Amino acid sequence: MSKNARLSLVIVAVVAVVVAGFLLFSRNDTTAAPQSVDGKVTVVEYLDMECPSCRAAYPGVEKLKSEYGDRVTFAVKHFPLPMHRNAELAAIAVEAADAQGKKNEMFKALFESQPEWGGQQTSQRAKFLDVAQQLGLDPAAFEKALDDSALRDKVLASRTEGSKLGVQGTPTFFINGTKFSGAPSYDNLKTAIDRELAK
Template identity: 80%
Template structure:
């Protein structure tokens, strides 16, 4: 075999190995629903307003993502009650009051599922939120006391202030690993952004 023929064969073999490796890598990465990063961790922080229809629209997708990613992605909620929403601040306090009794996730679900009934009202919806507490089997007296707790209200307002400093101007606003997410907060868009961080 001539020297040129040997060189040609070596080049062909090297190219074949590179192409095979590339195809194998692409096949593996495309079949992984949520690729794992080096440390396997991503943090998603959502600033939301419980009276905001866009937050309600984003809620099912966020819940689906929580289920799909499990402990690889940490989802954190921060309150950002918009002042023009009459009951948003009290709703946030109600969530924290329910959280003190271990029912934070449950009351979030009820709040969003019934938002069209209580949201947009110009009168206090306190009695509605107390009804949610009864529905969830909470200690209603403790819940009502917590609704008047200045510390819980301060916690909610501090989260809003923290959001404003971070550049939050509306809800929902997401930060993925500290970077503000831009674009419509749909399930597909958020999933794509999380996958980029994990890969």
């Protein structure tokens, strides 16, 4: 083999190692929360329906949604904390309402009524059924959905995903894949979103 051929092989090998290393590090970076899509900003919130802090953040998040429109994608992920007796069932109730096209309505109703059912050490299933009826959902279909193991698995999978990303408490926000630090107030979240939009 000529000297030039050997040199070419060495160069190819070095390039291959560099490319492989780049791909490896890139893949590791993508294990974070969802990134922006089409140049927009993505805000992911891991929350617990029984968490008072999540309820406190809710109005500000809703205001941000209305202000940014399609420039910012907001996604909610369930992260029911074990200390909250009814958080998991409340998350399932939200998903059960989704099957009847009333996910957002259930989400809002449960937060608004949280002082009535939050912190209780007994099952609030009857309360959630009552809320579903008030929203005009089919009560039989809704109650059946509350017992759907697939919906429970979906909620628990969301919590597992959050745990892998370092979520320990709620609410926890990720903005374009970066964990948001600081109080999740309207002003603080808006500042962080505007910073991403300006990039």
